[in-house]
Amino acid sequence: MTQKSKKSTIVGPALPNIPWQDKPAGCTDVVWRYSRNPIIPRDAIPCANSIFNSAVVPFKREFAGVFRVDSKAGMSNLHTGRSRDGLTWDIEPEPIRFATGVKELPFEYGYDPRVVWLEDRYYVTWCNGIHWDPTIGAAWTKDFKTYHQLENLLLPCNRNGVLFPRKIGGKYAMLSRPSDAGHTPFGSIYYSQSPDLTYWGKHRFVMGPRAGWQRVKIGPGPAPIETTEGWLMIYHGVWNSCFGGKYSAGAALLDIDKPWNVRYRTSQYLVTPRESWELTGDVPNVVFPVATLADAQTGRLAIYYGAADTVVGLAFAQVDELIAFVKKNSAL
Numbered sequence: 001m002t003q004k005s006k007k008s009t010i011v012g013p014a015l016p017n018i019p020w021q022d023k024p025a026g027c028t029d030v031v032w033r034y035s036r037n038p039i040i041p042r043d044a045i046p047c048a049n050s051i052f053n054s055a056v057v058p059f060k061r062e063f064a065g066v067f068r069v070d071s072k073a074g075m076s077n078l079h080t081g082r083s084r085d086g087l088t089w090d091i092e093p094e095p096i097r098f099a100t101g102v103k104e105l106p107f108e109y110g111y112d113p114r115v116v117w118l119e120d121r122y123y124v125t126w127c128n129g130i131h132w133d134p135t136i137g138a139a140w141t142k143d144f145k146t147y148h149q150l151e152n153l154l155l156p157c158n159r160n161g162v163l164f165p166r167k168i169g170g171k172y173a174m175l176s177r178p179s180d181a182g183h184t185p186f187g188s189i190y191y192s193q194s195p196d197l198t199y200w201g202k203h204r205f206v207m208g209p210r211a212g213w214q215r216v217k218i219g220p221g222p223a224p225i226e227t228t229e230g231w232l233m234i235y236h237g238v239w240n241s242c243f244g245g246k247y248s249a250g251a252a253l254l255d256i257d258k259p260w261n262v263r264y265r266t267s268q269y270l271v272t273p274r275e276s277w278e279l280t281g282d283v284p285n286v287v288f289p290v291a292t293l294a295d296a297q298t299g300r301l302a303i304y305y306g307a308a309d310t311v312v313g314l315a316f317a318q319v320d321e322l323i324a325f326v327k328k329n330s331a332l
């Protein structure tokens with residue numbers, strides 16, 4: 001059922017079983033954390049060194065997802081996960097083996113997956129290694145068992161490829177973050193369009209770094225959420241100190257028909273590393289949002305994020321409150 005809810009500004013289906021916890025009394029933040037974080041520990045499966053930056057979606061009245069698992073061999077892999085409630089997850093012990101007949105299309109490593117329901121199937125995008133230079137890999141699945149790998153969506157180097165959940169102006173649409181092959185010291189968000197999910201062009205600049213918590217680089221996070229106020233884009237921004245980067249989450253509202261036009265962009269972060277498991281881990285001080293669940297009926301949002309490149313955390317927001325916050329604190 002797709003509907004425009006009277007109670008909220010989300011354009012999309014109701015999700016009555018969305019994981020949820022009310023905002024704690026006295027909390028003044030627009031986004032608040034789940035009280036039993038982290039929801040996925042680093043050692044949930046035997047091969048895992050860490051499990052973080054992972055994407056979840058509603059699936060057959062329950063939930064499924066693609067999880068970033070860095071192995072004890074130090075390799076980044078993608079694993080399927082399933083959950084009845086979006087809180088407790090069973091993660092497959094073996095990595096996804098993508099079905100592809102194209103020998104030129106290797107899977108060397110994969111990380112930071114996003115998953116989106118688009119038309120009639122789930123699409124997975126991720127940071128894909130080609131001869132060790134990163135770009136945007138893609139695959140589709142209908143059952144979270146067989147994954148059909150597609151051609152990579154862009155040339156290297158690029159990280160953080162995120163598909164929109166529907167065509168815009170008759171074209172498939174994607175946000176991405178061109179990068180270098182290392183710990184990229186720059187980064188802006190771009191919009192690309194495609195007639196067929198293979199050939200991408202008409203690239204548009206969306207937005208770049210800004211003073212403060214997002215001053216070094218930014219990148220798209222979860223698939224944008226359609227609202228009556230425009231596309232709600234949650235993203236990450238990086239600030240550098242003498243001890244390295246600090247990754248926080250922010251939000252912007254993009255024009256619904258021309259999403260490269262930014263209408264509002266919060267000057268304050270929504271979530272920044274604060275809890276011990278966000279401050280300490282393989283890479284300290286990282287909050288990296290990758291997925292949201294949204295309930296159009298109530299306006300509830302559940303935001304999944306990687307913490308300290310080690311575990312998965314969950315936070316909540318009310319979409320109307322979040323949109324009002326972004327507008328009120330906007331600096332373009």
Ligand code: BMA
Nearest residue numbers: 053111112247283286288309
């Ligand atoms: C980025 C990506 C993310 C990671 C972050 C912090 O460049 O590699 O996977 O979470 O750095 O280390």
